[in-house]
Amino acid sequence: MDNDPPVLLNVVDVEATCWEGQPPPGAVSEIIEIGLTVVDLTARRRVSRHGVLVRPARSEVSPFCTELTGLTPERVAAGVSFAEACRILTDAHDARLRPWASWGDYDRRQFDRQCRATGTAFPFGRPAERGHTNAKAVFTEAYGLGRRPGMADALRIAGRPLEGRHHRGEDDAWNIAGLVLDLAGRGAWPAAGAEARA
Numbered sequence: 001m002d003n004d005p006p007v008l009l010n011v012v013d014v015e016a017t018c019w020e021g022q023p024p025p026g027a028v029s030e031i032i033e034i035g036l037t038v039v040d041l042t043a044r045r046r047v048s049r050h051g052v053l054v055r056p057a058r059s060e061v062s063p064f065c066t067e068l069t070g071l072t073p074e075r076v077a078a079g080v081s082f083a084e085a086c087r088i089l090t091d092a093h094d095a096r097l098r099p100w101a102s103w104g105d106y107d108r109r110q111f112d113r114q115c116r117a118t119g120t121a122f123p124f125g126r127p128a129e130r131g132h133t134n135a136k137a138v139f140t141e142a143y144g145l146g147r148r149p150g151m152a153d154a155l156r157i158a159g160r161p162l163e164g165r166h167h168r169g170e171d172d173a174w175n176i177a178g179l180v181l182d183l184a185g186r187g188a189w190p191a192a193g194a195e196a197r198a
Contacts, residue, residue: 004042005042006040006041006042006043007040007041007042008038008039008040008041008047008094008098009038009039009041009098009099009100009101009180010036010037010038010039010089010093010094010095010098010099010100010101011036011037011038011039011100011101011102011135011173011176011177011180012034012035012036012100012101012102012107012173013034013035013036013102013103013107013169013170013172013173013176014031014033014034014035014102014106014107014110014111014169015031015032015033015035015069015071015167015168015169016029016030016031016032016110017029017030017032017056017059017060017061017062017065018062018064018065018068019062019064019065020062020064023059024059024060026058027058027059027060028058028059028117029059029110030054030056030057030058030059030082030114031054031056031082031085031110031111031114032053032054032055032056032061032065032069032071032076032079033051033052033053033054033069033071033076033079033168033169033170034051034052034054034085034089034169035049035050035051035168035169035170035171035172035173035174036049036050036051036052036089036093036170036173037049037050037173037174037176037177038050038093039177039180039181041184041189044181044184044185045181046174046177046178046181049170049173049174050092050093050170051168051169051170052079052080052085052088052089053071053075053076053078053079053080054076054079054080054081054082054085055076055077055078055079055080055081055082056076057081057082057118060073061073061076068167069167069168070165070167070168071168082114082118082120083118083120086115086120086121086122086123087123089123089124090121090123095123095124096123096124096125097125098131099131099132099133100124100131100132100133101132101133101134101135101176101180102132102134102135102176103134103135103136103150103151103154103172103176103179104134104135104136104148105134108124108132111123111124133189133190135176135179135180135183136148136149136151136154138183138188138189138190139154139158139179139183141188142183142186142188143157143158145157151166151172151175151176151179152166154179155175155178155179158179158182160175160178160179160182162175163175163178
Protein backbone atom coordinates (compact mmCIF):
# COMPACT_ATOMS: atom_id res chain seq x y z
CA MET A 1 0.00 0.00 0.00
CA ASP A 2 2.92 2.36 0.69
CA ASN A 3 4.01 2.18 -2.95
CA ASP A 4 0.55 2.66 -4.46
CA PRO A 5 -0.02 6.03 -6.14
CA PRO A 6 -2.33 8.35 -4.21
CA VAL A 7 -5.99 8.43 -5.19
CA LEU A 8 -7.10 11.95 -4.35
CA LEU A 9 -10.69 12.95 -3.65
CA ASN A 10 -12.01 16.49 -3.20
CA VAL A 11 -14.58 16.69 -0.41
CA VAL A 12 -16.61 19.86 -0.88
CA ASP A 13 -19.08 21.71 1.32
CA VAL A 14 -20.65 25.06 0.50
CA GLU A 15 -22.46 27.67 2.54
CA ALA A 16 -24.90 29.97 0.77
CA THR A 17 -26.91 33.07 1.54
CA CYS A 18 -30.06 32.13 3.41
CA TRP A 19 -32.97 33.68 5.24
CA GLU A 20 -35.26 32.68 8.08
CA GLY A 21 -38.27 33.00 5.77
CA GLN A 22 -38.52 33.82 2.08
CA PRO A 23 -35.62 35.65 0.40
CA PRO A 24 -36.07 39.40 -0.11
CA PRO A 25 -37.54 40.38 -3.52
CA GLY A 26 -34.97 39.84 -6.28
CA ALA A 27 -32.51 37.97 -4.04
CA VAL A 28 -31.33 34.44 -4.84
CA SER A 29 -29.35 32.00 -2.73
CA GLU A 30 -25.65 32.25 -3.66
CA ILE A 31 -22.54 30.44 -2.50
CA ILE A 32 -20.58 32.49 0.05
CA GLU A 33 -18.05 29.87 1.19
CA ILE A 34 -16.52 26.80 -0.41
CA GLY A 35 -14.84 24.38 1.95
CA LEU A 36 -12.61 21.73 0.42
CA THR A 37 -10.63 18.93 2.05
CA VAL A 38 -8.37 16.74 -0.06
CA VAL A 39 -8.44 13.08 0.95
CA ASP A 40 -5.80 10.53 -0.07
CA LEU A 41 -7.91 7.38 -0.33
CA THR A 42 -4.82 5.22 -0.79
CA ALA A 43 -3.10 6.42 2.40
CA ARG A 44 -6.50 6.82 4.14
CA ARG A 45 -5.83 10.33 5.42
CA ARG A 46 -6.87 13.94 4.99
CA VAL A 47 -3.98 15.75 3.34
CA SER A 48 -5.13 19.39 3.17
CA ARG A 49 -8.00 21.71 3.97
CA HIS A 50 -9.06 24.91 2.27
CA GLY A 51 -11.71 27.60 2.52
CA VAL A 52 -12.66 30.13 -0.16
CA LEU A 53 -14.93 33.05 0.70
CA VAL A 54 -17.15 34.10 -2.19
CA ARG A 55 -18.63 37.56 -2.65
CA PRO A 56 -22.38 37.37 -3.45
CA ALA A 57 -23.60 39.41 -6.40
CA ARG A 58 -27.41 39.08 -6.18
CA SER A 59 -28.04 38.74 -2.45
CA GLU A 60 -26.74 39.78 0.95
CA VAL A 61 -25.77 37.87 4.08
CA SER A 62 -28.75 38.08 6.43
CA PRO A 63 -28.53 38.18 10.24
CA PHE A 64 -30.00 34.64 10.21
CA CYS A 65 -27.21 33.51 7.86
CA THR A 66 -24.56 35.11 10.08
CA GLU A 67 -25.99 33.40 13.14
CA LEU A 68 -25.95 30.03 11.34
CA THR A 69 -22.51 30.24 9.70
CA GLY A 70 -20.62 32.92 11.61
CA LEU A 71 -19.97 34.68 8.29
CA THR A 72 -20.70 38.40 8.28
CA PRO A 73 -21.53 40.60 5.28
CA GLU A 74 -18.17 42.33 5.73
CA ARG A 75 -16.20 39.07 5.63
CA VAL A 76 -17.82 37.74 2.48
CA ALA A 77 -17.61 41.16 0.80
CA ALA A 78 -13.83 40.69 0.93
CA GLY A 79 -14.12 37.32 -0.85
CA VAL A 80 -13.53 36.53 -4.50
CA SER A 81 -16.14 36.46 -7.24
CA PHE A 82 -17.95 33.19 -7.93
CA ALA A 83 -16.14 32.84 -11.28
CA GLU A 84 -12.78 33.30 -9.54
CA ALA A 85 -13.74 30.73 -6.89
CA CYS A 86 -14.52 28.21 -9.63
CA ARG A 87 -11.18 28.99 -11.28
CA ILE A 88 -9.41 28.30 -7.97
CA LEU A 89 -11.15 24.91 -7.77
CA THR A 90 -10.03 23.92 -11.25
CA ASP A 91 -6.50 25.38 -11.15
CA ALA A 92 -5.45 24.70 -7.56
CA HIS A 93 -7.43 21.53 -6.83
CA ASP A 94 -7.78 19.75 -10.21
CA ALA A 95 -11.57 19.85 -9.77
CA ARG A 96 -12.30 18.89 -13.39
CA LEU A 97 -10.15 15.76 -13.11
CA ARG A 98 -10.52 14.58 -9.51
CA PRO A 99 -13.56 12.75 -8.20
CA TRP A 100 -15.44 14.75 -5.59
CA ALA A 101 -17.94 14.17 -2.82
CA SER A 102 -20.36 16.17 -0.72
CA TRP A 103 -22.88 15.41 2.02
CA GLY A 104 -26.05 15.03 -0.05
CA ASP A 105 -26.72 16.55 -3.46
CA TYR A 106 -27.34 20.15 -2.38
CA ASP A 107 -23.76 21.28 -3.08
CA ARG A 108 -23.67 19.75 -6.58
CA ARG A 109 -27.04 21.24 -7.46
CA GLN A 110 -26.13 24.67 -6.07
CA PHE A 111 -22.97 24.78 -8.19
CA ASP A 112 -24.94 23.67 -11.23
CA ARG A 113 -27.67 26.31 -10.70
CA GLN A 114 -25.24 29.13 -10.02
CA CYS A 115 -22.98 28.26 -12.93
CA ARG A 116 -25.94 28.21 -15.31
CA ALA A 117 -27.33 31.48 -13.91
CA THR A 118 -24.00 33.32 -14.19
CA GLY A 119 -22.58 31.72 -17.34
CA THR A 120 -19.61 30.38 -15.36
CA ALA A 121 -17.91 27.19 -16.50
CA PHE A 122 -18.86 24.32 -14.20
CA PRO A 123 -15.68 23.62 -12.18
CA PHE A 124 -16.20 19.85 -11.96
CA GLY A 125 -16.62 17.22 -14.67
CA ARG A 126 -19.69 17.39 -16.91
CA PRO A 127 -22.35 16.21 -16.65
CA ALA A 128 -22.68 17.49 -13.09
CA GLU A 129 -23.16 13.95 -11.76
CA ARG A 130 -19.94 12.56 -13.24
CA GLY A 131 -17.34 11.86 -10.64
CA HIS A 132 -19.57 13.03 -7.78
CA THR A 133 -20.40 10.79 -4.83
CA ASN A 134 -23.21 11.56 -2.43
CA ALA A 135 -21.47 10.66 0.84
CA LYS A 136 -24.77 10.82 2.73
CA ALA A 137 -26.25 8.07 0.51
CA VAL A 138 -23.15 5.87 0.91
CA PHE A 139 -23.17 6.36 4.70
CA THR A 140 -26.89 5.54 4.96
CA GLU A 141 -26.42 2.31 3.04
CA ALA A 142 -23.22 1.29 4.86
CA TYR A 143 -24.82 1.78 8.29
CA GLY A 144 -28.15 0.22 7.27
CA LEU A 145 -30.15 3.30 8.25
CA GLY A 146 -33.78 3.89 7.40
CA ARG A 147 -33.27 7.60 6.67
CA ARG A 148 -30.39 9.75 5.52
CA PRO A 149 -28.85 11.58 8.49
CA GLY A 150 -27.45 15.08 8.61
CA MET A 151 -23.68 15.38 8.96
CA ALA A 152 -23.74 16.04 12.72
CA ASP A 153 -25.92 12.96 13.32
CA ALA A 154 -23.66 10.87 11.09
CA LEU A 155 -20.63 11.88 13.13
CA ARG A 156 -22.43 10.80 16.29
CA ILE A 157 -23.43 7.46 14.72
CA ALA A 158 -19.85 6.87 13.57
CA GLY A 159 -18.46 7.84 17.00
CA ARG A 160 -16.51 10.79 15.60
CA PRO A 161 -16.24 14.27 17.15
CA LEU A 162 -17.47 17.39 15.39
CA GLU A 163 -14.30 19.36 14.66
CA GLY A 164 -14.75 23.12 14.32
CA ARG A 165 -18.06 24.89 13.70
CA HIS A 166 -21.03 23.22 12.03
CA HIS A 167 -22.27 25.20 9.00
CA ARG A 168 -18.84 26.55 8.16
CA GLY A 169 -17.81 25.16 4.79
CA GLU A 170 -14.15 24.57 5.64
CA ASP A 171 -14.97 22.77 8.90
CA ASP A 172 -17.85 20.77 7.44
CA ALA A 173 -15.72 19.58 4.51
CA TRP A 174 -13.08 18.43 7.03
CA ASN A 175 -15.68 16.53 9.05
CA ILE A 176 -17.28 14.98 5.96
CA ALA A 177 -13.81 13.87 4.85
CA GLY A 178 -13.48 12.08 8.21
CA LEU A 179 -16.74 10.25 7.48
CA VAL A 180 -15.45 9.33 4.01
CA LEU A 181 -12.38 7.79 5.66
CA ASP A 182 -14.65 5.93 8.08
CA LEU A 183 -16.54 4.50 5.10
CA ALA A 184 -13.32 3.67 3.26
CA GLY A 185 -12.10 1.82 6.36
CA ARG A 186 -15.29 -0.26 6.27
CA GLY A 187 -14.77 -1.03 2.57
CA ALA A 188 -17.95 0.90 1.77
CA TRP A 189 -16.53 3.82 -0.23
CA PRO A 190 -16.90 3.31 -4.01
CA ALA A 191 -13.65 2.50 -5.81
CA ALA A 192 -12.14 5.20 -8.01
CA GLY A 193 -13.87 5.17 -11.37
CA ALA A 194 -16.97 3.44 -9.97
CA GLU A 195 -20.36 4.83 -10.82
CA ALA A 196 -21.09 7.93 -8.77
CA ARG A 197 -24.09 7.77 -6.43
CA ALA A 198 -26.83 10.33 -6.68
